[in-house]
Amino acid sequence: MSQIQPLDAQLLLRRCDPALLDFETTDELSDSADIVGQSRALDAVSFGIDIKQPGFNLFVLGEPGSGRHAAVRRLLEEKAAGEPAPSDWCYVNNFSNTNKPRLLCVPSGRGGQLKRDMQQFVAELSKAISAAFESEEYRVRIESIQEEFKEREEGALRALGQASGEQGIALLRTPHGFVFAPVKGEETLGPEEFEKLPDEEKARIGKLIEEYGERLHKLMHQFPQWRREMQVRVKEASRDTMSLAVGHLIEELKERYTDLLNVLSFLDEAMRDVIESSEELREQPKTDGDMSGVIVSGSISLARYQVNLLVDNGTARAAPVVFEDNPIYPNLVGRVDSIAHMGTLMTDFTMIKPGALQRANGGYLVLDAAKVLAQPYAWEGLKRALRSAQLRIESLGQVFGFASTLPLEPEAMPLNVKVVLVGERILYYLLKEYDPEFDELFKVGADFESDVARNESNTRSYGRFLGMLARHYGLRPFDRHAVARMIEHSARLAGDSEKLSASTRRLSDLMQEANHHAGKAGRTLVMREDVEAALAAQRHRAGRLSESLQEQILRDNLLISVAGGQVGQVNGLAVIDLGDFMFAHPVRITATARIGEGDVIDIERESELGGAIHSKGVMILTAFLASRYARSLPLSLTASLVFEQSYGPVEGDSASLAELCALLSALSSVPIRQSLAITGSVNQYGRVQPIGGVNEKIEGFFDICRARGLDGEQGVVIPQSNVKHLMLREDVVAACTEGKFRVFAVEDADQAIALLTGVPAGEPDAQGLVPEGSINYLVATQLADLSALRQTYAAAARKGGSKKGRE
Numbered sequence: 001m002s003q004i005q006p007l008d009a010q011l012l013l014r015r016c017d018p019a020l021l022d023f024e025t026t027d028e029l030s031d032s033a034d035i036v037g038q039s040r041a042l043d044a045v046s047f048g049i050d051i052k053q054p055g056f057n058l059f060v061l062g063e064p065g066s067g068r069h070a071a072v073r074r075l076l077e078e079k080a081a082g083e084p085a086p087s088d089w090c091y092v093n094n095f096s097n098t099n100k101p102r103l104l105c106v107p108s109g110r111g112g113q114l115k116r117d118m119q120q121f122v123a124e125l126s127k128a129i130s131a132a133f134e135s136e137e138y139r140v141r142i143e144s145i146q147e148e149f150k151e152r153e154e155g156a157l158r159a160l161g162q163a164s165g166e167q168g169i170a171l172l173r174t175p176h177g178f179v180f181a182p183v184k185g186e187e188t189l190g191p192e193e194f195e196k197l198p199d200e201e202k203a204r205i206g207k208l209i210e211e212y213g214e215r216l217h218k219l220m221h222q223f224p225q226w227r228r229e230m231q232v233r234v235k236e237a238s239r240d241t242m243s244l245a246v247g248h249l250i251e252e253l254k255e256r257y258t259d260l261l262n263v264l265s266f267l268d269e270a271m272r273d274v275i276e277s278s279e280e281l282r283e284q285p286k287t288d289g290d291m292s293g294v295i296v297s298g299s300i301s302l303a304r305y306q307v308n309l310l311v312d313n314g315t316a317r318a319a320p321v322v323f324e325d326n327p328i329y330p331n332l333v334g335r336v337d338s339i340a341h342m343g344t345l346m347t348d349f350t351m352i353k354p355g356a357l358q359r360a361n362g363g364y365l366v367l368d369a370a371k372v373l374a375q376p377y378a379w380e381g382l383k384r385a386l387r388s389a390q391l392r393i394e395s396l397g398q399v400f401g402f403a404s405t406l407p408l409e410p411e412a413m414p415l416n417v418k419v420v421l422v423g424e425r426i427l428y429y430l431l432k433e434y435d436p437e438f439d440e441l442f443k444v445g446a447d448f449e450s451d452v453a454r455n456e457s458n459t460r461s462y463g464r465f466l467g468m469l470a471r472h473y474g475l476r477p478f479d480r481h482a483v484a485r486m487i488e489h490s491a492r493l494a495g496d497s498e499k500l501s502a503s504t505r506r507l508s509d510l511m512q513e514a515n516h517h518a519g520k521a522g523r524t525l526v527m528r529e530d531v532e533a534a535l536a537a538q539r540h541r542a543g544r545l546s547e548s549l550q551e552q553i554l555r556d557n558l559l560i561s562v563a564g565g566q567v568g569q570v571n572g573l574a575v576i577d578l579g580d581f582m583f584a585h586p587v588r589i590t591a592t593a594r595i596g597e598g599d600v601i602d603i604e605r606e607s608e609l610g611g612a613i614h615s616k617g618v619m620i621l622t623a624f625l626a627s628r629y630a631r632s633l634p635l636s637l638t639a640s641l642v643f644e645q646s647y648g649p650v651e652g653d654s655a656s657l658a659e660l661c662a663l664l665s666a667l668s669s670v671p672i673r674q675s676l677a678i679t680g681s682v683n684q685y686g687r688v689q690p691i692g693g694v695n696e697k698i699e700g701f702f703d704i705c706r707a708r709g710l711d712g713e714q715g716v717v718i719p720q721s722n723v724k725h726l727m728l729r730e731d732v733v734a735a736c737t738e739g740k741f742r743v744f745a746v747e748d749a750d751q752a753i754a755l756l757t758g759v760p761a762g763e764p765d766a767q768g769l770v771p772e773g774s775i776n777y778l779v780a781t782q783l784a785d786l787s788a789l790r791q792t793y794a795a796a797a798r799k800g801g802s803k804k805g806r807e
Helices: 039-052 068-082 110-133 136-166 190-197 199-254 261-276 330-334 356-360 371-373 378-388 423-435 457-474 478-496 504-520 530-540 546-556 612-629 656-668 692-706 720-725 732-739 749-757 775-806
Strands: 059-060 088-092 102-106 169-174 176-184 307-311 321-324 339-341 345-346 362-369 420-424 442-449 452-453 500-502 569-577 584-593 599-602 639-641 676-678 717-718 742-746
Touching: 039 059, 039 339, 039 442, 059 068, 059 321, 059 423, 068 321, 068 362, 102 110, 102 261, 102 478, 110 199, 110 307, 110 442, 136 169, 176 199, 199 599, 261 692, 307 356, 321 356, 330 356, 339 362, 345 356, 345 457, 345 775, 356 362, 356 676, 362 371, 371 378, 371 423, 452 457, 457 478, 457 500, 478 500, 478 504, 478 530, 504 530, 546 584, 546 732, 569 692, 584 656, 584 692, 584 775, 599 612, 612 656, 612 775, 639 656, 639 742, 639 775, 656 676, 656 749, 656 775, 676 749, 692 717, 692 732, 717 720, 717 749, 742 775, 749 775
Parallel strands: 059 420, 059 442, 321 362, 362 420, 569 676, 599 639, 676 717, 717 742
Antiparallel strands: 088 102, 088 307, 169 176, 339 345, 452 500, 569 584, 584 639
16 A cells, blocks of 8 residues: 655645636626526526416525525516506595495506595595585575475464464463463463353363364474474485585596596595585594594594505506515505504504505515514415415404404405515425425425536636625725635635635625725725735634634643654544634544453443434444454454543534544554544445535644644645545645645545554455554454453353353
8 A cells, every 4th residue: 555645735725816817806897697606596586587377486595695685686676677567556445334445456656646636635525515515505595494394384383273263272382382272352261261161162172172282293293204304305405515516526536537447436436425424524523643534523534535555656667576674474464553542442444554465566575484484473474365366454363363343354455476485495395394385385496506616617707796796885996816815715615626605795794804904004906915814804803712722722721642642542623613603623532442242332422422423423433343353253342432521512423534543543552643633434344435624624733733833744634535625724735835734635444544653554465364563454463362352251151150050
């Protein structure tokens, strides 16, 4: 087996050649609408926008900060620009049932006109009512009706009095009403005079009084009916007067809306209501503050003839694109406001307010999926609206039957909207799995890549994209060297020298910081050193924890050796991810071995600090040991593996190669060079597999070695399959170039243990024998000795047991 050589420094950092960029500064570039490497997602978004079939709403997947919102906004606005502005929507009073306001759909811009016209109508109506009912003509007509009734009443009483007078009975008006009394000549008879009359005369007069009393009684019963007839005639007169006074106002309005039958119908109903309510409208109600015409006292408010312009598209020139940042239930589906007056909640159609769905009707609505799902009942309300293709404005109390008062029930609005949900992949797949309606309503998924291929074409496009970001944020122009450094950092963010990160948020933040440093230096251009300064500042701001761990290592509170050799002890590498900052530090891994029954004890798992993936890695290396060294004899050892001075959870399998090497060292009694750290996972056949955070792991060990003094022997062993992921810091690359630090890449466990110990692993010959003195020879010999020793103990135990049985 040939000796493994350190990686060439050119493999440690794939630089971006500024010559690839076809500009000197970003000031030369025009804005590019292209999004680098997202053709699949953009095609899906375009398809979802174009198709008009129900249920083909969009769910845009991707990581936060990947530019999904900006891309979706651009495509939606481009599509909406070619579509006409939708209609205006108005709520008006339902004069036959005020609890169920009517919905009017009118062409764009006509809703505002109708609202202003009805406001003017109400203003003129009040004046017209006052003028009409105070006019001389109306007064004379009412007085004539009243005089006619009065004459009719008095005439009837006069005729009755004349008829009774001819019979010697007078009809007298008293404070207590009408009475009949006998007369003699011109004088009424007193009681004494009446008693002196003959009995026959008294009987005749009594009979007449009774007869005329009945006629008076019938007449008195007719008077209320005559009054009602008079009131009907007065009301008819009021209607006629109101019709003449208001009719021309309505007719003028109708002339403006001859093409809108629904508006004409509303105006006709308003006219009928004005005429029918003419008497009530004479007394204008009082309002309490800003109550939008809600009736507090009085008969009828003139606000009943107003128009509630719910959605006004009068100034729109294209279909709406609405981004709702706070999708609570009322903000999404609309609401009906109310006011408290004397302990009672009051409302009417003028207090209906639109939600995002109403404002986006006829266009596009963009929502954050996590925010919708986090708001009570918002998700259910959205699905109900999309499923029924109509929008009912209901309070949550109405929806769930909690309302104790009579609520408004506005007429449902027909819904034609394209909804775009933007969220993380986990939400998309959870909804597909657990919400059976999700697939029916959101049939198009647009998955934005987390990173894109780093080739010449994409590199140029990425440079132009960074130039667009600089202009978007109003930054100084970036020169091509600064852009090249940004592209290198993008590859670092992607964790792959052959990829570029799609996280535009982190890149734009870095560009703004670099612009700040250029300003402090008094430069008009952002240079490469400004980007380097911004990166260094970011690391410094987030570096408290990493520097604290390094201090603990350098003060020997955390035991890490970077020189010498030790049996069963190796430097592993652990990564800590703080969200916006990730770093690594070395950790000591030790192994011990003794006679046993083939168990490899993972102390992290036994102490419940090891995660499932870490435990899986230990099981795999155990299987590798048994497969390689114990095919024909029992695996007769008990081994222990542990992360020394680890006081928290341990997860991942990236230390399984280090654990295997520590165990092989313990079995072979060959010391491991402490100047090297190692990372990588291993499979059952000993092949080394790639791991994450390779750059941070190398840099973490490098920082400790540099602090203690680089001697040219220190380095890190990584999987060969991780070489393409290397995007190391400049100081690490410089040290490797000078031979002060080294990075090795291995493909299997044999290469790794040979590199760590300096002893060949030992390749089997044609007969399957390995060279004496090699690692594999020493391990196999030790395991054979342990197996023989275990068998000896077992035989002795059996012999002792049988002897005891004979006794």
